[in-house]
Amino acid sequence: MPGKVSPDDLLAHVFERTETADETVLQGPADGEDAAAIDWPDGEGTLVVSSDPISLAASAVGTLGVYVASNDVAVSGADPRWLTAVVLLPSDAETEGGADGSLLEEIADDLHAAAGEIGASIVGGHSEYVDQLERPLLSLTAMGATDRFVPTGGAEPGDAVILTKAAGLEGSAVLAADFGDDLGIDAETRERAESFLDEISVAPEARLVRTDATAMHDPTEGGVAAGLLEVARASGVRLEVDRDGVPVREATARLCDAAGVDPLRIFGSGALVATVPGDAVDGRLEALSDAGIEAAKIGTVRECEGDEPALVLDGESIVEPIEDDLYPLWERADGAD
Structure with missing residues (x-):
């Protein structure tokens, strides 16, 4: 069945392998936690980081991608400030839209508008065409800083x-x-x-x-x-x-x-x-x-x-x-x- 990996499987196979001795990591992978929290070495607060994919949306995928990734940063007490976006597209999208209205352009427009709405900047990412895809697949990472991390x-x-x-x-x-x-x-x-x-x-x-x-x-x-x-x-x-x-x-x-x-x-x-x-x-x-x-x-x-x-x-x-x-x-x- 599609959906999230179960908490039991994460506990058994993932979380034990993601422990770190790095004292700047205030919150790492754990059951129920959607964002990591890192104490900035210069003492200027806590960096909050979260990644999320968008695979089921047929429209407004860029807008939803920004919101979903940024929400996990926002609920951790930070203002979403920076975003990276990985955009994977069906191979036929390369020829269907053309230069005047390609799927990539539509998604990029949505990403830009949604990021601006919440006051964040898209600072990097990656895009490519994939033969096996029937619809776009996005994965965004959102980052922000806070003086009070809320878990x-x-x-x-x-x-x-x-x-x-x-x-x-x-x-x-x-x-x-x-x-x-x-x-x-x-x-x-x-x-x-x-x-x-x-x-x-x-x-x-x-x-x-x-x-x-x-x-x-x-x-x-x-x-x-x-x-x-x-x-x-x-x-x-x-x-x-x-x-x-x-x-x-x-x-x-x-x-x-x-x-x-x-x-x-x-x-x-x-x-x-x-x-x-x-x-x-x-x-x-x-x-x-x-x-x-x-x-x-x-x-x-x-x-x-x-x-x-x-x-x-x-x-x-x-x-x-x-x-x-x-x-x-x-x-x-x-x-x-």
Whole structure:
């Protein structure tokens, strides 16, 4: 099945081989952590670095690539500042577009515009044509600096859990674009869902939350539920969440109902999961509201009390990694072809 390598496989085969004695590495590869943190030798702060691929997007791949890679830097407490982009293209794209409108030019335009929107610069990369590809494959590395690194694994018992915007934004756009016809969804709802791609960056809300945040995370594959579980596992805590308190937009609810998927278990880019001390939650929610950013308190951090880290959703304890509900839809569609 496509998707992320499981946490157990990473623990068994990768993390043991990436340990370093370099004292400048404050955060290296670890379960639930999406960015590395490096203490700059000159003492000017912490360098945060994260890499992410984009392989499933059929359109706006450059824009999504910038947002997804930069989000992991933003939720670590840094402003995304530098980007490198590896762009792999199908070989037939070299001749289809021509000099006036090639796929490479379209992607480069999107990369440039998205980087400018978040205040970052593309400083390098690589591009080439690959016979085996049917669609573009991008891999971006984002970097930024901060005086206060915020890990995924910093949640403390008693903290409040905040979610910005809503669950399933990226997944809603995918459902509308890839399955809208089959699901019988009206054009207005599909258009509204596809517009959610304009909200994938979480850099604005991360800037407003990071001063008080004990942990921040960018839920991607597996949705908000997977993101919450990753915070719990990385922090060694239990996150108690009320499903009814998790914001879900009407277009998302309609698409998910038609597709038979859980809006909390589809691609969640565009939402920020953060934990903040209980006495700071009202101030952070007010700051987000003043900036025009939707946000809600959706749960509370609790001690494990002898149990393993978990997401407790409406009383159900979830400890195993969560697979994204969209993957079976793609597999069924491929099987029908």
